[in-house]
Amino acid sequence: MISVQDLKSAITERCQQYLAEHPLNQRATQTLPLLQAKNHILAQDITASFDIPRQNLSAMDGYAFAKGSELAEHTALTIVGESVAGKAFDGTLQAGQGVRIFTGAIVPSDCDTVVMQENTNFNDIKDSIDKTQFYAITLTKTATVSSNIRYQGEEVQTGETVLTIGKRLNPTDISLLANLGVAQVSVFSPLTVGIIATGDELVQLGEPLQHLAQIYNSNTPTLKTLLKDLPIIIKDYGIVPDSLDATRQTVKNAIADCDVIISSAGVSVGDYDFLTTVIDDLGKINHYKVAMKPGKPFVFGEFGGEFAEDNKQVLYFGLPGNPLSTVVGCLQFIKPALWRLSGVVENDIPMQLRLSANTTHDIKKQAGRQDYQRASFVQNEDGSFSVTPLSAQDSHRVKQLSQANCLLVLPKDNAGVKVGESVIIEPFAWNF
Ligand code: AMP
Ligand code: MG
Secondary structure, X not given: OEOHHHHHHHHHHHHHHHHXXXXXXXXXXXXXXXXXXXXXXXXXXXXXXXXXXXXXXXXXXXXXXXXXXXXXXOOEEEEEEEEEXXXXXXXXXXXXXXXXXXXXXXXXXXXXXXXXXXXXXXXXXXXXXXXXXXXXXXXXXXXXXXXXEEOOOOOEOOOOEEEOOOOEOXXXXXXXXXXXXXXXXXXXXXXXXXXXXXXXXXXXOOOOOOOOOOEEOOHHHHHHHXXXXXXXXXXXXXXXXXXXXXXXXHHHHHHHHOOEEEXXXXXXXXXXXXXXXXXHHHEEEEEEOEOEEOOOOOEEEEEEHHHOHHHOEEEEEEEOOOHHHHHHXXXXXXXXXXXXXXXXXXXXXXXXXXXXXXXXXXXXXXXXXXXXXXXXXXEOOOOOEEEEEOOOOOOOOHHHHHHOOEEEEEOOOOOOEOOOOXXXXXXXXXXX
């Protein structure tokens, strides 16, 4: 049985190979308004069409003084006008003169220094200032030439590349692009990801349960929610009954429509688990079963070649049926793989945060599989973390899963942990 780490590496390698076989420069692109572009992957480099700042701007509320002005403490200078954000001073200035200026306002070209108002006698005289007249202001501290000015182009210069192909657009990128007046961007067209739920016992949300052997299909809504932020189109193939023909037909349809297929259930070795047979027929299983708990019967495979048009390749992830395995398997293997396949550059794939925490209880474990226990962690006064595993770690406990705020990861060879010892936790990203 492959280890979690080796399976992750194998999936990463296959995704990289997929990207090499499907080069990004041949992938379809689409133009999106900036406001819809969050989490999409840039298909173009973005260059600045103007400098930021566009002019020399004041970094402070205060006074801008003309070049050559005496700037020692106690010097009095004459204020002859003002420059406000959105309306520049349009006169000329001589040494010994200055203008009232505000943060973000243009520093007149005659000026080379801004003095913050706190370093003048502004507070003492502010009530008597008549802005229609020249007035004098005295420095209460010696000023340094060229201070408090944001220089034109010091952050971004016209023609500079600010973001490159493969960038996943996060809110701060959107801010940068909006500052540069970029109203729309070219991004890679989303991959299509098919979701198939299998099992005769399953009922779709919104439909009534008819008898006691039925349960709701919770895995499809769970997967859709976990994958909501990704730049993908999800195609829901609904619930497939436990029949070889129905399973085969649905998988064939999904191969025709999708770039990636995710299924839940039907991959154990029960009498009614038809998916493995169908994958064997229509494609191949790269890995089956991983040394983890929960989620052992995880399948990583692919369809393609002779079974699909144009030698199309479709990667396949088969999750075990129980809802907890679906969550853990999706977070550990599927989400990172889908990000990678989406074309995002390697160092911009969203990270899974891992922290060290001290356990508040003894934890029982047998060596052999990597455990993902459901747990609740807190941050202590000193910044350290404490974690409490939730009671009875059975893999069908969905209420417990919703009470957890992290997974507590115990490596394969770990054979139990004593209270106070350090363990690794993976916080659920939706708590932050
Ligand atoms: P299986 O992998 O088919 O043996 O299913 C394992 C367990 O997961 C069984 O208890 C199933 O009833 C349950 N299960 C399978 N599919 C789903 C689903 N889509 N939503 C909720 N539970 C499921
Ligand atoms: Mg089943």
